[in-house]
Amino acid sequence: MSQDTLVKRQFGHRSRLALSPAGVRKADDQAHAARTMWNLLHAWWRMMPKEKRTLANADAAIRQARGDIDFLAVLPAQAAQAVLKTYFQAWKNCWDGRADAPNFKGRLRTVMSVDVPQGRDLNIIRVHRRWGMADLPKIGRVRFRWTKDLPVGKRANAENRITGARLIKDALGWHIAFRIQTLEATPAPHQGPDVGIDVGASVPITLSNGETYEHDEWLTGPEQARLLGLEQRAAQRKQHRKPGEYTSHRLRHTYDQIAGLRAKAKRRALDWQHKTTTTIARAYCTVVVEALTITNMVKSAKGTIDQPGRNVAQKSGLNRSISGEAWGRTFTMLTYKTARHGGTLHKVPAPGTSLRCSACGLTTPGSRESQAVFVCKNPDCGWSGNADGNAARNVLHLYRMGLALIPAAGRAVVRRAKRVKPATAR
Incomplete structure (x- = not known):
C-alpha cells in the first residue's frame, strides 16, 4: 500500500474509570485546582497591561502560584501547562470570532476535568477482555473499561498512538477520554x-x-417512576429553602440522583x-x-x-x-x-x-x-x-x-x- 492512499485520522474514545475513594478525592482535588488555575489566569490577564499579556509572563505567574499555594501543587505541572495553553487558545478563538471571550469558571456549573497532555505517561496495558490499566499523574495506577482496541504496546508507533488524554467527571463518575491518532487507508x-x-x-x-x-424509552418504567419521585422530592425540599440560603446537603444529594x-x-x-x-x-x-x-x-x-x-x-x-x-x-x-x-x-x-x-x-x-x-x-x-x-x-x-x-x-x-x-x- 502506497503512502498516498493513507490518511491521518484523529479521534477520541471515552472509557469509565474504576477509581478508589482515595483516587476520587485526588481527581476531585486536581480538577478543582485546574479550575482555580484558570480563574487565577483570568484575573491576572485582566489585571496586567496589554503589553505584558504574554505566554512567558503567564507561565512565570502560574509557576509562582504553584509554589506559593499548596492547593495548586496537587495539579501536575503538565496539566497546569495545558490549562495555560487552553486559556490562550480561548482568547484566539474569541479574536477570530469563533467563540465568546473566556470568563471565570464557577464551582457548580463547570465540568470537572484534568488534562494529561503526554500519552506516553499513561503506560497503558490491557489486563483482560474487559479492563485495562493506565498511570495517572499524582493519582497512581487505575483501571478503566476496555471497550475499544487501543494502539498500545506493539501496535503503537509514530503513526498509530495515543497522544494524550483528559479526565472528565459527570453524573456517572470519572471517565478518561483518550486522544488517538491513526494512519488509515483512504x-x-x-x-x-x-x-x-x-x-x-x-x-x-x-x-x-x-x-x-x-x-x-431511554429509562425503564421503574427508573421513570424513581425520577419522578426524585423531582417531586427536590421541589418539596426547595420550597423550604429561603432566598439566598445555601442548598442543603439533602437537596444536593437529590439533585445528584436526578443527574x-x-x-x-x-x-x-x-x-x-x-x-x-x-x-x-x-x-x-x-x-x-x-x-x-x-x-x-x-x-x-x-x-x-x-x-x-x-x-x-x-x-x-x-x-x-x-x-x-x-x-x-x-x-x-x-x-x-x-x-x-x-x-x-x-x-x-x-x-x-x-x-x-x-x-x-x-x-x-x-x-x-x-x-x-x-x-x-x-x-x-x-x-x-x-x-x-x-x-x-x-x-x-x-x-x-x-x-x-x-x-x-x-x-x-x-x-x-x-x-x-x-x-x-x-
Missing part, C-alpha cells in the same frame, strides 16, 4: 444505493425505502444513535437529509402579554420530544461516518417535503391527514401511504433533481447541479 468509493432520511419525534428515523429505526438518571438516559441515547448511524453509513452510498433549523423549531409558543400564544403546553411537549431525539447530533454522526465508509451526506431544502406527494409531485391542501398517514388529494393521483416515508422519498428526489445545499457566507444556498440519475421509483 476508503474506496461506496457502491451502495442512495437513500433519503426523514427524522421525526414519534418515529426517529424513516428511510426512503420504507425502513424505520425506532427505540424504546445520574438523566446521564444514564443520555448514555443509552448516544449508544442507539451510534449503532443506527453506523448501520446506515455502511449500507448506503449517499445519505440525504433535510437542512433543518432546529433552534427555530424548538422555540417556545408562549408569546407575550399582548399576544399570548396558543397550545403552549402541547408545543412544550413537542419541543422536549425534538430536543430528546437530538437530530443535529444524528446528522453530525452521519457526516463523518459516511465519509469513513466512502460515502457522502447531502442536505436539501426542508420546506414542503412533508406536504408534497412523492407519487405525483404536487402539493395539495389537506393531503397530510395525520402525523402518520398521507393521502394525496389530487384527483388524478390519490396515492396514500406512510407520511414519514413520503417525506423521505421527497428528500431523496430533491437531491436527484440537483437541489443540494452548500454553505456560502454563513448561510445555506441552493446548488442546482447536474441531474444525478432519474428517479425510477419515488
Whole structure:
C-alpha cells in the first residue's frame, strides 16, 4: 500500500474509570485546582497591561502560584501547562470570532476535568477482555473499561498512538477520554444505493425505502417512576429553602440522583444513535437529509402579554420530544461516518417535503391527514401511504433533481447541479 492512499485520522474514545475513594478525592482535588488555575489566569490577564499579556509572563505567574499555594501543587505541572495553553487558545478563538471571550469558571456549573497532555505517561496495558490499566499523574495506577482496541504496546508507533488524554467527571463518575491518532487507508468509493432520511419525534428515523429505526424509552418504567419521585422530592425540599440560603446537603444529594438518571438516559441515547448511524453509513452510498433549523423549531409558543400564544403546553411537549431525539447530533454522526465508509451526506431544502406527494409531485391542501398517514388529494393521483416515508422519498428526489445545499457566507444556498440519475421509483 502506497503512502498516498493513507490518511491521518484523529479521534477520541471515552472509557469509565474504576477509581478508589482515595483516587476520587485526588481527581476531585486536581480538577478543582485546574479550575482555580484558570480563574487565577483570568484575573491576572485582566489585571496586567496589554503589553505584558504574554505566554512567558503567564507561565512565570502560574509557576509562582504553584509554589506559593499548596492547593495548586496537587495539579501536575503538565496539566497546569495545558490549562495555560487552553486559556490562550480561548482568547484566539474569541479574536477570530469563533467563540465568546473566556470568563471565570464557577464551582457548580463547570465540568470537572484534568488534562494529561503526554500519552506516553499513561503506560497503558490491557489486563483482560474487559479492563485495562493506565498511570495517572499524582493519582497512581487505575483501571478503566476496555471497550475499544487501543494502539498500545506493539501496535503503537509514530503513526498509530495515543497522544494524550483528559479526565472528565459527570453524573456517572470519572471517565478518561483518550486522544488517538491513526494512519488509515483512504476508503474506496461506496457502491451502495442512495437513500433519503426523514427524522421525526414519534418515529426517529424513516428511510426512503420504507425502513424505520425506532427505540424504546431511554429509562425503564421503574427508573421513570424513581425520577419522578426524585423531582417531586427536590421541589418539596426547595420550597423550604429561603432566598439566598445555601442548598442543603439533602437537596444536593437529590439533585445528584436526578443527574445520574438523566446521564444514564443520555448514555443509552448516544449508544442507539451510534449503532443506527453506523448501520446506515455502511449500507448506503449517499445519505440525504433535510437542512433543518432546529433552534427555530424548538422555540417556545408562549408569546407575550399582548399576544399570548396558543397550545403552549402541547408545543412544550413537542419541543422536549425534538430536543430528546437530538437530530443535529444524528446528522453530525452521519457526516463523518459516511465519509469513513466512502460515502457522502447531502442536505436539501426542508420546506414542503412533508406536504408534497412523492407519487405525483404536487402539493395539495389537506393531503397530510395525520402525523402518520398521507393521502394525496389530487384527483388524478390519490396515492396514500406512510407520511414519514413520503417525506423521505421527497428528500431523496430533491437531491436527484440537483437541489443540494452548500454553505456560502454563513448561510445555506441552493446548488442546482447536474441531474444525478432519474428517479425510477419515488
